[in-house]
Amino acid sequence: MQSTADKGFIRRLGQLLNPLLVPFLAIVTAVILGGIIIKVVGGDPIAAYKGLVQGAFGSPSALSETAVWSTPYIFAGLAVALGFKGGLFNIGAEGQIAFGAVAAALIGYALPGWLHTSIPPYIHIPLAVGAGILAGAIWGGIPGALKAYTGGHEVINTIMMNYIALNITSYLLNGPMRDPNPLNLSARTPEIAVSARIPPIFDIPGMRVHWGFVLALLMAVVVWWLLWKTTLGFEIRTVGANPDAAKYAGINVKWIITLTMALSGALAGLAGAIEVTALNYRHELGFSTGYGFDAIAIALLGKNNPYGIILAAILFGAMRNGATRMQFLTQIPIDIISVIQALILLFVAADAIIRFIYRIRAREERVVLTRGWGG
Amino acid sequence: MTANDIVLEANEITKHFPGVLANDHVSIDLRKGEIHALLGENGAGKTTLMNILYGLYKPDSGQVVLNGKSIVIHSPKDSIEAGIGMVHQHFMLIPAFSVAENIMLGDETTHAGVLDIKAVSQRVRELSHQYGLEVDPDAKVGQLSVGAQQRVEIVKTLYRNANIIILDEPTAVLTPQETEDLFRIMRQLTARGVSIIFITHKLKEVLAVADRITVMRAGRVAGTVKPKETNEPKLASMMVGREVILTVQKQPARPKDEVLRVEDLRVLDDRDLEVIRGVSFDVRSGEIFGIAGVQGNGQTQLAEALTGLRPMKNGKVIMAGKDVSGKPPRPIIETGLAHIPEDRQRHGLVLSYSVADNMVLCNYYLEPFARGGVLQQEKVDENARRLIRDFDVRTPSPYVPTSKLSGGNQQKVIVARELSRPVKLLIASQPTRGLDVGSIEYIHKEIVAMRDRGVGVLLISAELDEIMALSDRIAVMYQGQIMDVVKANEATKESLGLLMAGIKSSETAEAAAPRP
Numbered sequence: 001m002q003s004t005a006d007k008g009f010i011r012r013l014g015q016l017l018n019p020l021l022v023p024f025l026a027i028v029t030a031v032i033l034g035g036i037i038i039k040v041v042g043g044d045p046i047a048a049y050k051g052l053v054q055g056a057f058g059s060p061s062a063l064s065e066t067a068v069w070s071t072p073y074i075f076a077g078l079a080v081a082l083g084f085k086g087g088l089f090n091i092g093a094e095g096q097i098a099f100g101a102v103a104a105a106l107i108g109y110a111l112p113g114w115l116h117t118s119i120p121p122y123i124h125i126p127l128a129v130g131a132g133i134l135a136g137a138i139w140g141g142i143p144g145a146l147k148a149y150t151g152g153h154e155v156i157n158t159i160m161m162n163y164i165a166l167n168i169t170s171y172l173l174n175g176p177m178r179d180p181n182p183l184n185l186s187a188r189t190p191e192i193a194v195s196a197r198i199p200p201i202f203d204i205p206g207m208r209v210h211w212g213f214v215l216a217l218l219m220a221v222v223v224w225w226l227l228w229k230t231t232l233g234f235e236i237r238t239v240g241a242n243p244d245a246a247k248y249a250g251i252n253v254k255w256i257i258t259l260t261m262a263l264s265g266a267l268a269g270l271a272g273a274i275e276v277t278a279l280n281y282r283h284e285l286g287f288s289t290g291y292g293f294d295a296i297a298i299a300l301l302g303k304n305n306p307y308g309i310i311l312a313a314i315l316f317g318a319m320r321n322g323a324t325r326m327q328f329l330t331q332i333p334i335d336i337i338s339v340i341q342a343l344i345l346l347f348v349a350a351d352a353i354i355r356f357i358y359r360i361r362a363r364e365e366r367v368v369l370t371r372g373w374g375g
Numbered sequence: 376m377t378a379n380d381i382v383l384e385a386n387e388i389t390k391h392f393p394g395v396l397a398n399d400h401v402s403i404d405l406r407k408g409e410i411h412a413l414l415g416e417n418g419a420g421k422t423t424l425m426n427i428l429y430g431l432y433k434p435d436s437g438q439v440v441l442n443g444k445s446i447v448i449h450s451p452k453d454s455i456e457a458g459i460g461m462v463h464q465h466f467m468l469i470p471a472f473s474v475a476e477n478i479m480l481g482d483e484t485t486h487a488g489v490l491d492i493k494a495v496s497q498r499v500r501e502l503s504h505q506y507g508l509e510v511d512p513d514a515k516v517g518q519l520s521v522g523a524q525q526r527v528e529i530v531k532t533l534y535r536n537a538n539i540i541i542l543d544e545p546t547a548v549l550t551p552q553e554t555e556d557l558f559r560i561m562r563q564l565t566a567r568g569v570s571i572i573f574i575t576h577k578l579k580e581v582l583a584v585a586d587r588i589t590v591m592r593a594g595r596v597a598g599t600v601k602p603k604e605t606n607e608p609k610l611a612s613m614m615v616g617r618e619v620i621l622t623v624q625k626q627p628a629r630p631k632d633e634v635l636r637v638e639d640l641r642v643l644d645d646r647d648l649e650v651i652r653g654v655s656f657d658v659r660s661g662e663i664f665g666i667a668g669v670q671g672n673g674q675t676q677l678a679e680a681l682t683g684l685r686p687m688k689n690g691k692v693i694m695a696g697k698d699v700s701g702k703p704p705r706p707i708i709e710t711g712l713a714h715i716p717e718d719r720q721r722h723g724l725v726l727s728y729s730v731a732d733n734m735v736l737c738n739y740y741l742e743p744f745a746r747g748g749v750l751q752q753e754k755v756d757e758n759a760r761r762l763i764r765d766f767d768v769r770t771p772s773p774y775v776p777t778s779k780l781s782g783g784n785q786q787k788v789i790v791a792r793e794l795s796r797p798v799k800l801l802i803a804s805q806p807t808r809g810l811d812v813g814s815i816e817y818i819h820k821e822i823v824a825m826r827d828r829g830v831g832v833l834l835i836s837a838e839l840d841e842i843m844a845l846s847d848r849i850a851v852m853y854q855g856q857i858m859d860v861v862k863a864n865e866a867t868k869e870s871l872g873l874l875m876a877g878i879k880s881s882e883t884a885e886a887a888a889p890r891p
Contacts, residue, residue: 231740231748238736241725247684248714248722249736250705 026347034340055325056318064209070317074216075271076295077309086260087240092158093268094292095165100132100269105283108192124195136269144261148254188284198278212278224306388437397423412585416811418781460532470517522553628847630659634831640690652855663832665846673855711799726778731759766791783814
């Protein structure tokens, strides 16, 4: 016989796991469908998935690479989720990541020259990363302020800001910030100073996993703490849930909207800065393409919960990482991974499909449309 | 009456929701051509029962009998085919569409694949003529008054050949005149053989219009009576399950210092029209200053401007000796304002938040609820448990989302939050709109208690009875101006009614000056 305490525990565990149910089933369904597609194009789904899992988790170095892939996904996913919590749809993570990377690279390679001295790592690293955070915050804060004070819709404006950021980045990497090494043929910055580099966790060749991954995990805790434990988080969530009530409660709604977008941009900028300071040691055109958009998918899959985002980001990182091994072993093109990711997203976004397939009782949820294109 | 007269019957309907027994063996029958009122407090199970009849919910047990035959209703489509139409409390109309377009929505008449608006308009005119409902099929719904929109909803059910119409709280959104119109329409419909189930919690209305009254309480039928055999106090105690005091008991006011002075206030509405046109008045501590008036005469914008939710165009607002003209909400709240907003779900609550979080919505950032920018959740929860007890909020726990509470309990959450803070002025806008007798009694008592503790109260209400019962002085607003300020004990319904219609008599002017 079960004691009531046990039952209470199981019930609470159920409540805790319940939000994970739909994403989990979405992944299962997408994997099954992906397998069917692989079969249809003439491949062996079992072998393909075996290769995928092996490539992602099969060895210490595979695990390390999965963590490396997941790092920017965690930061950028948190960025998008924070915006969502404040009722804001930040599609501009891509541009914010790019500027974060550019700023971190600039401080990373140029600052010692400007100061005519070498800088100790414990100063240089925070400065370079901080520059990336600041750049992202500004690039996110601008559309936030436009939304708050003029009513310009953040979706439109962040998309526009992406184009501006990516083109400015292209100009900088081809022009003023281009690596002057005569052997260099690509649009990239010089390598950053050794003092600006975040070291790998293990001093083993081939294990690239760096402290940035740990920072990403910590950042998820920080974002969770900010949103649910601080007055600022209360304000952000209130503005997101009901801006009219927020105003009634005396919250400065316009300022909170601006700040939320700036914080969201800061997290995205951090993603770019960490890629530069901990992994690539420079910024190169095309290094970050897609992280900002995948981040939207990750935020959605993680249900905007910081811990959910860690799981979703690791899943996406593992798939991206394992795909290469899968292609090598089975000659199935990497693109199938994009298809599976898209399917997961589809099922999470339209969770009625999953609820129908698996006969899960729906919670009382109404169709939520965006609050329109106005202010 | 013979059994043949019964067109619709609900037999021993039982419906559980998680944690709630919404309907407990409920039986009710509807005769041809009668208005059967379903009376009960919020959460008594009226709407659940009607949603079962309309096919939105499936009952756990019990059956629905239509014209002597047991039927199963799976969806609203089934119930429409069975001749049951429902007019919801919140209208299901598209403002940008014309009346005819709205009426055919979901049941489009086409001619070779093209919408046949003309045929629909023609049919709407016929129905409108036949049942005495004035409706212009070509008008845009968005431009119609609330009463006219309701008529569109009724015509919509008739258009689908309904002979049983369920009206869910139809008068909650209407002015007294529009309510009278609705009653006239209801009688015309029943005279032509339509049967009506009329859901409400307003006692006066059921006595005025119903043929039979079924009272529901806590998911059960408390009894079915005829209007002639009962009266307001009897119905009220059937609803609440105990004696209810319908009048407000209070001592004469002892007004002291001025807590609010408004000078020549001018405010624009969303269309930039001046809706407050030079209003001046003052409220003293220890008095209730009521603002009466037909809805839409600027009361909403007045409350919004005074609380900082809407910018003012001109004028001065002095609160507790401090000039707060044009200030945003927070400094005004910190000056000592409590505000029960008119639209509780839009302004007063974050519905997805827990009861506990909503109870600190205005002071979450102050000690003891926050320290150094960090929320002190235990203090927030402690505060909630205390307020839930003190203000008798019916909620399973402080942690449930506020959206799960009934309307009356949602309002109690706001009242508890606003009245528990140390304030000097309370602005209460429509504090009991849409609430049941028990909650109204409770909130009235709390407002009077606030006054007796020396708080100045500005009460804005479209219910003249409420204004007269609570206020010490009464101002009447008409087209954005104050027609007059009168002492409550010298005011009559007739004299206020004239002022509300914009007719000013010179005799009432002398009572305007407050006497501390």
